[in-house]
Amino acid sequence: MSQGIDRRNFLRIAGASLGAGALYRVAAALGPEPASRDTARRLAKANGEAVKPFSFVQLSDAHVGFHGPPNPTGTRAFERAVELINRLPEPPDFILFTGDLTHDSEQQDERRARMREFQRIAGGLRVKERHTIPGEHDAGIDGGALYHEVFGDSNYAFDHRGVHFIALDNVSRAKPEVGPERIASLRDDLARYSRTTPIVVFTHRPLFDLRPDWEWFTRDGDAVMKVLSPYENVTVLYGHIHREDVHEVAGCRHLAARSLIFGFPDPGGGGDKKPLPFDAEHPFRNLGARVVRAGPSASPGAATLRIDEVELTLQERSGTEGFQQILRPSTLEG
């Protein structure tokens, strides 16, 4: 492996999956070991910028505006996620939202209202840097026109502390695809970086054939991955499937995040694609977040990103949890 960076361990998952979003912590050199510091120096020399420790959170599929039996609490899980993130002992540097911010509506005005409501809830986050991409519910019906009006670009990139982040829209063309123009611009963008640069792609639909008959795929996902294939440290974060999933192919790890509305069943389980039933005793079951922490690898000189899945639970001040707790009026005075 070039320059001692262990590609397979660039992103390691640990812990049990949980609820409201995914917290990622990147650190090329966490410990005092000379090998870790040497890794950082070599990355800096190769990439022009050393990877400095930082963290971020991934939230996905809030579906603001959805109301139905799979989740009668509406945006409560999203609001709970905001509370949870605000209470993190180490504030993340930024938040990534991987699509389906809102639930589709037939009415344009209602769609806009839902987008504004999303922004209102997200505005409760103390972390002010937020990056979003649309899902098909946000952009599929109008080619992304309203999404662009409210949120801005759906294809862009930015650098953060030595990591190159790429927002990849695979929903605005109505079909599950990125499109040749965007793939070409992706290639041009990546050409500016060395092959060892840590790259994180965030998108909505899976870039591989997870379950094409459930529309859990991207038609030109192979073409996208071909453009990414020369780069040794690529991680793809996505949503859409409303469940945690890890898929590795050709050294690239694809990580799906849980949603903030309801879960879907295991795509390999043989059942139908139907929302998992709501559990009043555990209203946020199957909803979630992922925490990523970087740590020293077992391999000398290697850098790792470690992911801990975080579960969203409803823990009110009384310590009880459950659906009835949400509905019960407060008995506190003052």
Place this chain on the structure above:
Amino acid sequence: MRTPCWSWLGALAAAALLAGAAVAATAPEGRVIDVKAKRFEFNPPELQLTAGQPVTLRLTSADVTHGFYQKDLGIDTEISPGRTTEVKFTPVKAGRYTIICDHFCGSGHGNMHLVVVVQ
């Protein structure tokens, strides 16, 4: 007394007219099946086909543009309202295939599919 041939043909034609919307008729190009798309379903929702026998699907939409996609069967087209789209193919391998709408058409789009059973 033998029934004239034209009488049998007339009876068959009448039976075909009474058979309903998704009529499958034997044509030189193979079996022809009408499929109607609307949010969020295909009608009929399932087709029974025979491996090796060509088939033509005549696709129409009652409302908006829908996709019609199945990679293994080589099906990839759009169904636009106001026109009929034909898809001709010959299934080769027995199995169960799911054709999906891959053109986002609304909230129920994700479960819009047509199952093809090939025997």
